Structure formats: C-alpha cells, structure tokens
Amino acid sequence: MNSAWIVVALVGVATIAFKAAGPVLIGRRSLPPHVQSVVDLLAPVMLIALVVTQTFGGDEEITVDARVAGVGAAVVAIWLRAHVIIAMAVAAAVTALVRLVA
Amino acid sequence: MGDPTDSQPRIRDGMRAALPLAPSPILFGLSYGVLADASGFGAVAAVVMSATTFAGAAQFASLSVLDAGGTVVAAVLAAVFLNARYAAISLTVASIFPGGKLRRLVESQAIVDESWALSGKRGRFEWPILVGAGMLFYVLWIGSTAAGTAIGGVLDDPNALGLDAAFAALFLAMAVPYLRERRARQAAALAAVITLALTPFAPIGVPLIVASAACLLGLRR
Numbered sequence: 287m288n289s290a291w292i293v294v295a296l297v298g299v300a301t302i303a304f305k306a307a308g309p310v311l312i313g314r315r316s317l318p319p320h321v322q323s324v325v326d327l328l329a330p331v332m333l334i335a336l337v338v339t340q341t342f343g344g345d346e347e348i349t350v351d352a353r354v355a356g357v358g359a360a361v362v363a364i365w366l367r368a369h370v371i372i373a374m375a376v377a378a379a380v381t382a383l384v385r386l387v388a
Numbered sequence: 389m390g391d392p393t394d395s396q397p398r399i400r401d402g403m404r405a406a407l408p409l410a411p412s413p414i415l416f417g418l419s420y421g422v423l424a425d426a427s428g429f430g431a432v433a434a435v436v437m438s439a440t441t442f443a444g445a446a447q448f449a450s451l452s453v454l455d456a457g458g459t460v461v462a463a464v465l466a467a468v469f470l471n472a473r474y475a476a477i478s479l480t481v482a483s484i485f486p487g488g489k490l491r492r493l494v495e496s497q498a499i500v501d502e503s504w505a506l507s508g509k510r511g512r513f514e515w516p517i518l519v520g521a522g523m524l525f526y527v528l529w530i531g532s533t534a535a536g537t538a539i540g541g542v543l544d545d546p547n548a549l550g551l552d553a554a555f556a557a558l559f560l561a562m563a564v565p566y567l568r569e570r571r572a573r574q575a576a577a578l579a580a581v582i583t584l585a586l587t588p589f590a591p592i593g594v595p596l597i598v599a600s601a602a603c604l605l606g607l608r609r
Contacts, residue, residue, distance in 0.1 A: 289460040290428075290429045290433040291430075293433075293454065293464055294436055294440065297437070297441050297446060297450055297467040297471070300468045301440070301441045301443055301471045302493075304472060304473075304475040305478050305496045305497055305499045306492070307474075307475045307478050308475070308477075308478030308479040309478060309481065309485040309493075310489050310492050310496065316479055316480075317479055323571075324603050325472055326473070326476065326572075327571065327575045327602070327605060328470070328472050328603045329445075330572040330579075331576055331578075332449070332469050332470045333559045334559075334563050334579050335579045336452065336466070336555075336556070336559040337563065337580075338579075338584055339452075339592075340452055340552060340556035340559065341556045343456055343587055343595075345457065345592065346587075346590070346591065346592075347588050348584065348587050348588055352550070352553070353556065356554075357553050360553070360556065360557035360560060361560065364560060364564060370558060370561040370562075371419075373558075374561075377550060377554045378549055378550035378553060378557075380550065380553070381550025382550040385548060
C-alpha cells in the first residue's frame with residue numbers, strides 16, 4: 287500500500303524483534319561492552335539529529351523560519367523544567383504566532 | 389506482615405505502580421493520533437503502529453520524517469535506530485521472563501522505557517511489575533492514539549499551527565535525560581553538526597541517517 291503502511295510493517299517487525307532479543311534469544315548473556323556503548327549513544331544521537339532536522343530542515347537547504355522561534359521558546363520551557371507537553375504546546379503556539387504575524 | 393505479595397509482586401501491582409505515569413502515554417498517544425491523522429499518515433495505520441511498534445519516540449520520528457517529505461527508507465531507519473536501544477534494554481531483563489519462547493516473545497513486548505524503569509525500582513528486575521505496567525501503558529497508548537485520530541481530522545494544516553516545532557520540542561525533551569553523560573553530549577553535538585552540514589546537499593531524512601554514525605564515538609576509550 288502506501289508509504290505509511292510500509293513504515294508500520296518494517297518498524298513494527300524490527301521493534302518486536304529488538305524487544306524480544308533478550309528474553310527469547312539471548313537468555314542471561316550480555317552485549318560486549320563496546321557494542322553496548324555504541325547502542326547507548328544511538329538514542330541521544332538520533333533525538334538530537336531529529337531536533338536539528340525539525341528545526342532547520344528544508345528541501346536541500348537550511349531554513350531559518352518561525353520554527354526556530356518556537357523551538358527556542360521550547361528550549362527555555364525545558365530549561366525551566368516544564369512538562370514535555372507544555373514545552374510542545376509552547377513550541378507550537380510561538381511558531382503559529384510568528385507565522386500569523388509574518 | 390507475612391503477606392506473600394510483600395515479596396512477590398503481581399501483575400496488578402505493576403499496573404498500580406504505573407498509574408501515576410498514566411497521563412504521559414495518554415497525552416502522547418493523543419498527540420500522536422492527532423499528528424498522524426492530520427499529516428495524512430492515516431488513522432488506521434497510526435493505531436496499528438501503536439499496537440505493534442508501541443514505542444513513542446520511534447513512532448513520532450518516522451511520522452515527522454514522512455511529514456517533512458523524507459523517503460520511506462529514511463523514516464524507517466530513523467525509527468529503527470531509535471528503537472535499537474530496546475535490544476540492549478531487553479538484555480538487562482532477559483532472565484526474568486518465565487515460560488516458553490512464544491510466551492516470552494509476547495510478554496517481552498511489554499518492554500517500554502517506563503515499564504522497564506519501574507520494574508527495576510526495588511533493586512532487581514521484577515517480571516510482574518514490567519508486564520503489569522507495560523499492559524496498562526499498552527492499552528492507554530492504543531486507546532489514546534485512536535482518540536487522537538478522531539480529533540485530528542479537524543485540523544486541515546497542522547504545520548500552520550506550529551506542530552512541526554512541537555515535534556522538535558518533543559525530541560529535545562526526550563534527549564535531555566541522556567545528555568547528562570559527557571559521552572552522550574559529545575556524540576549528540578557531533579550528530580547535530582553532521583545533520584546541519586548535510587542538510588543543504590542531501591535529500592530530507594538522509595542527514596539524519598548519516599548522523600547516526602556519531603554513536604560510533606562509543607567505541608572510543
């Protein structure tokens with residue numbers, strides 16, 4: 287079908303396999319330390335790359351637009367220890383406001 | 389006093405332990421459903437993904453890459469790289485799952501960051517807490533995704549509302565706990581530089597995938 291369903295199928299199968307890897311396949315063994323430290327870094331690396339993509343990403347160009355203001359406001363909210371949902375709402379509201387004015 | 393539940397928690401103890409965290413999957417599930425439906429991912433696909441992938445960050449990641457106009461390959465890889473951590477997490481609890489392989493396969497799907505963290509709170513990992521908490525989160529996650537898709541249809545242009553920036557805020561908030569470690573900060577900074585440097589030259593989503601190589605900093609001593 288369309289791209290959404292391909293994503294659903296492939297990500298679903300991979301995630302089910304990741305979660306089952308320990309309990310089904312590995313038993314009581316653990317990952318070699320160097321593999322473990324690479325895997326440990328995957329989540330922060332991907333999350334920050336996503337932040338950059340969502341903030342500055344354009345169609346083969348770096349775009350500085352209303353999103354930067356919204357994400358900047360979210361940075362302040364997160365720094366002030368606001369709940370994630372609040373930070374998301376702040377980002378959306380500030381971005382929408384800048385777009386409305388611009 | 390001598391009550392066996394003191395030492396042997398049950399599934400329902402896991403559900404009870406997860407209750408204070410319930411607002412989080414509900415709100416995230418709602419927003420995932422809203423965004424998925426509004427961005428054209430499709431309501432049914434979103435609910436099926438919540439039921440099979442059952443991992444918020446990866447679901448939001450693939451959705452945001454597709455929404456930004458990225459390729460299917462980039463959307464899949466971004467989500468798969470994010471969820472690779474579950475292989476490591478599942479190893480830490482590999483020995484607590486009872487029964488045969490099929491049962492362990494099914495019950496291991498209750499592993500999410502929150503259920504895993506709750507299950508290890510008493511100094512050792514406890515299977516009933518992990519499975520009980522995971523089951524509660526699972527039901528809430530699917531239910532709120534479905535509810536979100538029902539609301540989502542009301543929005544015709546989600547990006548006019550700044551939802552693209554909301555994605556960025558979500559990923560940033562999720563990254564913060566990891567960034568307390570120096571190694572993670574260095575790798576994340578490198579990933580940010582790689583992503584920015586490639587953005588003017590590579591199709592949407594590709595910089596993200598190349599940036600994942602920053603995790604190889606973990607090989608350094």
